[in-house]
Amino acid sequence: MAKSQQTFNKSEKEKKRLKKREDKRKKMEARKLEKEENGGESIPFAYVDQFGNLTDTPPDPSEKIKVKAKNIVLGIPKKEEGDEEEFDPIRKGKVSFFDNSKGFGFIIDTEDQEKYFCHVSGLIDEIQENDKVQFELEKGQRGMNAVRVKLI
Numbered sequence: 112m113a114k115s116q117q118t119f120n121k122s123e124k125e126k127k128r129l130k131k132r133e134d135k136r137k138k139m140e141a142r143k144l145e146k147e148e149n150g151g152e153s154i155p156f157a158y159v160d161q162f163g164n165l166t167d168t169p170p171d172p173s174e175k176i177k178v179k180a181k182n183i184v185l186g187i188p189k190k191e192e193g194d195e196e197e198f199d200p201i202r203k204g205k206v207s208f209f210d211n212s213k214g215f216g217f218i219i220d221t222e223d224q225e226k227y228f229c230h231v232s233g234l235i236d237e238i239q240e241n242d243k244v245q246f247e248l249e250k251g252q253r254g255m256n257a258v259r260v261k262l263i
Contacts, residue, residue, distance in 0.1 A: 203263065206242045218246060218257045233258035 157165050161174055202220055204227070209216030214231035216238070227248065229238075238244060238260060246257040 200247050201245055202248065203243070203245050204257070206238050206240050206244060209238055209240055216240075218244060218260070227255055227257040228253070229257040229260055234260050236260070236262045238262060 155167060156169075157167065158169050160166050160170055161176070202222065204218045204220045206229075207217050207219045207226065209229070211231075216229050218227050218229050219225070220227065227246075228251065229246070233246075233249075233256065236244075243263045244260050245263055246260040248255045249258045250256075
């Protein structure tokens with residue numbers, strides 16, 4: 112005798128599918144009845160007031176604010192001549208570590224106590240640990256690097 116191809120799992124899925132289809136049909140009929148009772152207007156409108164809140168009453172036209180298209184700025188505002196920050200590219204610091212055999216070290220900035228990498232190729236003068244130096248910053252692979260390092 113052959114086994115039935117209809118398993119419990121398949122029949123449960125089929126029941127769920129039929130129930131879902133029936134529920135959808137009932138909801139559609141309920142919406143049709145509601146539309147007929149309300150005279151064809153079933154979806155209420157939602158309005159946004161001047162504060163950005165949703166309301167069911169239309170906004171008052173006298174409170175409407177006029178905005179000119181030329182006053183709308185898209186993107187980053189352009190810098191004006193008076194907005195420029197005074198930035199001194201030359202910084203001062205102290206050598207916290209330097210290894211001549213490996214050719215690199217670190218300098219601590221006196222202003223913000225930030226530690227910057229320094230390579231032997233960025234040196235103007237020979238430096239050692241605890242020397243006071245002045246340097247400039249340049250973007251490197253892993254962050255900012257101290258370059259053009261001179262003794263003070």
